[in-house]
Amino acid sequence: MTYNELVEKCKDKTLIYFCIFHNKGYIELLQLLVSSLILRSNLENIDLLVITSSNFTKDIEHVSKKLNIHIDIYTLDFSELHEALCSRIYIFDYPLVTLYKHILYLDTDIIIQGDINSLVNCELEEKLYAFREGTIGHPYWGGEFFDFSKFNKEQSGFNSGILLFKPVKSIKDNFSKVKEHIDIIISKKSKLPDCPDQSLLNYYFIKENLYNISLMDTSVTLYSRYADIKSINEKNIICHFTWPIGNTGNKKNRMMQYYSNFLNYLEKGSFSPLLNLVGLRYSWGTSGYIQLEKDSLITTWSRGSYKWIDSHLAILAWNRFRHILRFNSSYTNFLSLRISDLDTITGNLDFIKDKRIVNSNIVIILTMTVNVGKKDTLFQVNPRDRIDTYLKSIRAWLTKTELKIVVVENSGYLFKELSEELERYKGRFEFVLYDENTLDESEHLKNNTDKGISELFSINYAKKHSILIKNSLFIIKITGRYFIEELDSYLSNYNLGIYDVLCQNNIKFFPRCEMIGCHMKHFDTVFSLNLNNEVFKIVEIHYRDRILKFNTILECKRFTIEPRQGGGRNILFTDI
Structure with a gap:
């Protein structure tokens, strides 16, 4: 890397x-x-x-x-x-x-x-965050080092077993001071405090008021x-x-x-998983399997029972043993702890035998820009024309397929025309809307005329803000103007769990990027914003080069579509 x-x-x-x-x-x-x-x-x-x-x-x-x-x-x-x-x-x-x-x-x-995550995702200042413990008058919390004409001995100290911080210069410098102070004590052959780093961390960070002990109180x-x-x-x-x-x-x-x-x-909790897992089989370590049925559990060894205690956490019981399982966000693997002795074991979904869980977790990302601004080589620039095209496409995806749809629009258009659809298709339809010209994160794009770079940013922004994408296994980016009626039935013939990426037909020699897909584990590679300083390459070439690095590629057939204006070429596309 x-x-x-x-x-x-x-x-x-x-x-x-x-x-x-x-x-x-x-x-x-x-x-x-x-x-x-x-x-x-x-x-x-x-x-x-x-x-x-x-x-x-x-x-x-x-x-x-x-x-x-x-x-x-x-x-x-x-x-x-x-x-x-x-x-x-x-x-x-x-x-x-x-x-x-x-x-x-x-x-x-x-x-x-x-x-x-509820702790580490807090907004942090350039301070050391720790848990309140003891007082600075005690040697464990810096009592040997403070000048108590300036500090109150009863002032709270902190425990150094949990430290949260931003990796910034002020933190680094104070960590260095602690190391140097300890080296001086050693060089003088003096006795180190019983908790040397904790006492000195308290001393330096409290002395300079670079600490916070309230965040972790509860x-x-x-x-x-x-x-x-x-x-x-x-x-x-x-x-x-x-x-x-x-x-x-x-x-x-x-x-x-x-x-x-x-x-x-x-075990007091009672929930349901986000997906229907009935009938799916998972490996159990290297020697067994478990299979969730509607009202029971089948294992290699005997029948049992199970109960969901939150959307990704379940308790399974058989042969007098009880296990608590945590499934990952896409329900493709789990970690199990046996409650009696906390023995751990892992398991994975049998993709080869059951493609349903993967194919029911495909998300289509439709990329859209209503107000194109100064982007280069765009032939359909009238906002009204673009809105009408997008509305027709979105409604077709919703009414003629069962696929999950995320619309990402980057020029601030709100699509109020689709408020009824948003409610009707709740659970499989989602908007991610922002304005590239006012968003701080996209400041670097304001004077960039390359529509491909903006699209890559849109896809990454959608991943960051979409619930559907976070819970997906496989995503397919499709340019928002296009509707591919055959795609849903076509994908049902394949187990996407065994593919790394998906692309249009003959991408090696005729690279196009109206449709690009990948397993979520490869998202950061396929849709990376890093162009390795090769900004002269059009985005189609970047996509092609990334796709061809993978071993298992689903290269789709040519799909016939309703004629649509090409984005960067003054031609009508009739296939994808």
Whole structure:
């Protein structure tokens, strides 16, 4: 992946990182933490990183494989124990850290009880966000360093086991000050504080008023005793098992007991999935399967039962065991935790045997521009003509197909004519409307005359704001003027789950871009806004070059369409 592609990939994401050194027991806690994170949160806009020593990399790769989630690993082979103890402040050594929107550090003795996105997606200032704990008069929170003629000893400090921040210079500089301060203490052969990085983080960030301890007040709970695990706080997002320091066995037992209690508590809910999963078969690890029927569950071993407790979370029971399953947004895979002992297992939809789930999750993105402004090589420029063409196309897609339709319009037109259709086809019809000339995010497009660049931005904007697209498996971009009556029935003959991309006929030699599609996992490649400085290429060539990199391409037949004006050529198209 090029640097520009990495920038594009990371710019709207959060990086959650963990640190593991010396004590292998923390790897077991990491597995418990990450499984709880998967179970309760959508991780599509979150990357995971473990900072560790090279002797732990295989163990962490095993956790990644077992939980079926990618975890990046960054190794720092520290020679001194104090460096490992303070490893969280070395995050700015990681080469990609500044590419991310937000950074969240978590100790591994943590259970995620709620959706982590509700925390990391908050608007942040250039401050360090942490959870309120202790007072700065105590050595754990900087008591050895503050000048108490200027600070009140009773002022609240913060716990450094959960740190949320933007990867900006002010944060980096203060992390560096903490490292330098520790180095000075070591060089003088003085005794380090019991919590060296926490006490110094409190000192530097509180002294410079670069901290916030109110954001997490209602979303974090610290657990230090066995009695705590019996009480469930519904508002919790993060449960941090802080004591005893270093005793991973004790912490693991308490974390497992608490989470088992919480999973039992979740069973009170009653929901339905967003999709009809009846009759679908999923693998269960490497040796079995499960299949959801209308009122029962079929497994390799016996029949059982299931209950939905939210739209993507279900409890399955058979042979005296109960499992809680978290399905991904498109219901193509899941992570399961056995409630009694939190043993984890993963499973995947059998695409080959059942194409229905994929093909029922195709979304058509219709790209439209009513007021074309100064865009080059457009032959139909009259707004009224364009509106009439678009209305006819949209209504045809809605009435003559069963496909899900997202209309993205980028010149501020509101399509009030379709208010009845929006209500009638609720659940499969959606608008994403904005004005490229007034949107801050599209500032760079205001003087750009290339309609292809604007269309790429529109598609990415639609993905960011559309519920239908977020829950889709396969998307097909179609220029809004065109209606392809055969497309719905044509696609029913194919299992799109096994295809990477979809394109028009003979794209290699006659590249056209009225219709381009891809599996959602390839969206950022096919519809990347990064043109690698090759702005001289027309968008058709960019699409062709991207499509041809893939192995499984559904190259469609030629579809006959009602004659329509070409966008960049003064001809009528009669096929796509």
